[in-house]
Amino acid sequence: MYPNLLMKRARLTPNRIALRFQEKEWTFAQLYNDALEFAEKLHAKNIQPGMRIAVLASSSPELVFVLHGCMQLGCELVMLNERLTEEELSYQLNDSNSDFLLVDSHEKRNLEFVKKFSFGDVQAGKRNVFEIENEWSKNRTITIMYTSGTTGNPKGVRQSLENHVMSATGSALNLGVQPNDCWLCTMPLFHISGFSILMRSVLYGMTVNLHTKFDAEQAIKEILNGFVTQMSVVAVTLERIITVLEEKNLTFPSSFQTMLVGGGPVPLNYLERAIERNIPVLQTYGMTETSSQTTTLSSEDAIRKLGSAGKPLFFAEVRIDGKDKIGEICIKGPHVTKGYIGAAESKNPLVDGWLHTGDVGYIDEEGYLYVVDRRSDLMISGGENIYPAEVEQALVKHSAVKEAGVVGRQHDKWGQVPVAFVVLKDKVSEEELKEFMKNVIAPYKQPVDYYFVDQLPRNASNKLLRRELLKYLNEN
Known part of the structure; x- marks a missing residue:
């Protein structure tokens, strides 16, 4: 059993700042009270402990209250990605068998879901008191986040309380925790990278400076003010920060301690420029199934171990499965999911306790992990x-x-950006396909170019040979 995280934190450091958004601040005591109020109003809507609540919203203080409120009520959170189309969202709502859908605004999406409330609908209602749990089971599912599999079917990943707590603890043992720590959160809260910051906040007693979206100039301003000590980015957003600093001939103060970079290796050019601007870059490797980081590369090793994702955090184990030096990356630890929901529920992610990631890599003689291929066919575009x-x-x-x-x-x-090779059975233009895809799949997943071909390269088993398509791209 673990204590009720937010309740415990509010008792330990009630007056410490938990959340900052623009000019407003909330202490942990205020955050707990607001979360409890929302939980009681949810309960008045006949939402019961143990129910599965899907949430579709932009990052905001209200969303933080909603997420903590659902946790106080004992509900499972299905975190929906705002960037997905209605068709993709509908699939996840149905697959997750969500009991209710909470949206920050009815006007944002035209999703057909019978039991749907906006944040405003709930806030306008009455409170219905219920018994708050002082202790939470470590096996309790806190969040469900969807991640696409190599078959293209999204899988709902269960992330337990233990997963989140041990992920945050492993990160704390690596980075250290100080009373004045403040994490600048520009990552969307529906991503594990964003949600994990909220979990660290209540466990560490750490302030979160929340932004609705990434803005390089605003992020730099807050870091230069000396309040922010940590931030999470992907390579694309890191480069934007570096560029602005270079244009203004600025460097980060020593009060800023950590720039965690996920979503793929950081180019050498970025690292060299970051050093010039006093940005302590720590490259990481993790996934939804591991509730954020599994390995992290220290800033002092960034150049010496170029391309490495670092060493495993304290509670994590990493090994390479295969006869050769390079093989599949396997992960073990209390931060690793125990399973999926919905269509993927029968799929066991663990083999003898190890998560087989599908990623290919190797570990050097000093124990540093190198990710060679992000799941053989996976693309990473702007960290997505x-x-x-x-x-x-x-x-x-x-x-x-x-x-x-x-x-x-x-x-x-x-x-990277996606490019499509298409075999047609009827006439259609590239413009027509692009227009069609706008309503079917998220914008960042849509192909930027189309090649019309007579046939696709396949092997004897009729399996598509994407490496041949890549070869064609490289030759043209």
Whole structure:
């Protein structure tokens, strides 16, 4: 058993600042009171402990109150990605068998869901007192986040209380915890990278400076003010911060301690420029199934171990499965999910206690992990994972498309962007396909270019050979 996290934190440091948004601040005592009020109003809407609540909203203080309120009521949170289309969101709502849907605004989305409330609907209601649990089971599911599999079918990942607590604890043992710590959160809260910051906040007693979206100039301003000590970014947003600092000839103060970078390796050029601007870059490797970080590379090793994702955090174990030096990355530890929900529920993510990631890499003689391939076909665009099979399945929904193959092309700004190879059965233009895809799949997953071909390269088992498509791209 673990204590009720927010209740415990509010008792330990009630007057410490928990949340800061623009010019407003909330102490941990105020955060707990606001969360409890929302929980009681949810209960008045006949939402019971143990129910599964889907949440679709932009990052805001209200969303923080909602998430903590749902946790106080003992509900499971299904975190929906705002960037997805209605079709994708509907799939996740149905697959998760959510009991209710909470949205920050009815006007934002036209989702058809019978039991749907806006934050305002709940806030306008009455309170219905219920018995708050002082202790929470470590096996209790806190969040469910969807991540696409290599088959293109999104999988709902269960993240337990133990997963979140041990992830935060492992990070604390690596980075250290100080009373004046403040994490600048520009990552969306529906991502594990954003939600994990909220979990660290209540466990560490740490302030979160919350932003609705990333703005390089605003982020730099807060760091230069000396309040912010940590921040999480992807390579694309790191480069934007560096560029602004260079344009203004500024460097970060010594009060800023950590820039965690996930979503793929950081180019050497970025690292060298970051050092010039006194940005302590720590590269990381993790995934939704591991509730954030598994390995982290220290800033002093960033150049010496270029391309490495670092060493495992204290409670994590990493090994390479395979006869050769390079093989599949496998992860073990209390931060690793115990399973999925919905269509993927029967799939056991663990083999003898190890999560087989599907990523390929190696560990050098000093114990540093190198990720060679992010799941053989995976693309990472601006820190977002894009699986070719998911885009291909969206394309073949068009009546004129017979087959489709999708690969990633290198892009200076985004890292990679998807490109589609299409076999047609009826006439259709590239413009028509692009218009069609706007309503089927999220904008960042849509192919930037289309190649119309007579056939796709396949092996004897009729499996698509994406490496041949990549070869074509590289030659043209």
